Amino acid sequence: MNKQRLVWEKIALELKNPFRVAYGESSICYVYWIRLAEDNGWGEGAIPFSGGNSDKEMLACWEKAARSPVNFPVSIHQVQGWMGEGGTAPARCALEMALLDRIGRNEGKPLYQILDLPKPEPLSTSYTISLDTPQKMAEIARNEKACPILKIKLGGEDDEDCIAAIREVRPDAKIWVDVNAAWDLPKAIKMVRQLSVYNLELIEQPLARDQMTEMGILQSTTKIPIVADESVQNLEDVHALGLAGVAGINLKLMKVGGILNALEMIRVAKDYGMRIMLGCMIETSIGVTAMAHLCGLAEWVDLDVPLLVKNDPFEGLRYDKHLKISIPKQAGIGVQNKIT
Secondary structure, three states: OOOEEEEEEEOOOOOOEEEOOOOOOEEEEEEEEEEEEHHHHEEEOOOOOOOOOOHHHHHHHHHHHHHHOHHHHHHHHHHHHHOOOOHHHHHHHHHHHHHHHHHHHHHEEEHHHHHOOEEEEOOOOOOOEOOOOHHHHHHHHHHOOOOOEEEEOOOOOOOHHHHHHHHHHHOOOOOEEEEOOOOOOOHHHHHHHHHHHHEEEEEEEEOOOOOOOHHHHHOOOOOEEEEEOOOOOOHHHHHHHHOOOEEEEEHHHHOOOOOEEEHHHHHHHHHOOOOOEOOOOOOOHHHHHHOOOHHHHEEEEEOHHHHOOOOOOEEEOOOEEEEEEEOOOOOEOOOEEEOO
């Protein structure tokens, strides 16, 4: 590869506590930091601990970009054409992110301005509590008294007990439930009915990724918004979920292939009257801060990962004591390297 044009580095992110969901657990997650020529454009590609993307696939995308004889794009309208086809979603996301960061830096404007988006106003992010025993989950909820929104991972054997224990110690909190596709439709209908007494704000991905029609059926049984996450991979998925009547979608840049795809998906989702959550994988502050520039388009924000990671090498978005986030004032994404 042309090391002056595009370089990358693999980083192991260590979590403060094990990240445990219905389908697995991890204490370390891997990401790639990529940089354009002269360090003038940063991006990130995160590898989900659930699998689905290999290092080889990620690197192939960037090696192709490093060999390109065409100059980097100078406007956002040239970015997708410059990138061409192919590449896994997180690899494309990283490359696009770096290109947009470069354009913003060169124009002296923050990312949201070059994308012609509303200025992000401070919104409180949720704080994630991983799947565990009801007692341990309630203990974390009690200790995080300053967090106004708790996102509770479910999908185990004691789901209602977990929510009951958390609600008892945090009657003031907004509670989001994330099932990570662990229920089938009969169980989901039963659980939604049982959990409705705990004043939930939303229920995320209760069913398997391909069960979009069934999620619409579930939505028809409750006023609690059902929010799709794993089911939202591309624009066709947004159409299918909108037609099914699902209330909202959770967008993640690594999942949908980048910011420009995410913006188009937001536009279509809003045409269906769907509500928008901005989320993230286990990432550094590069990816999370990039997503935070879209906060002016969203109702719900789930961007707490920098609070969960021990060794984030970067600093970007900031959190106040109530987890309201604000983006940096610098041009581009606005992230700085702590090490250098």
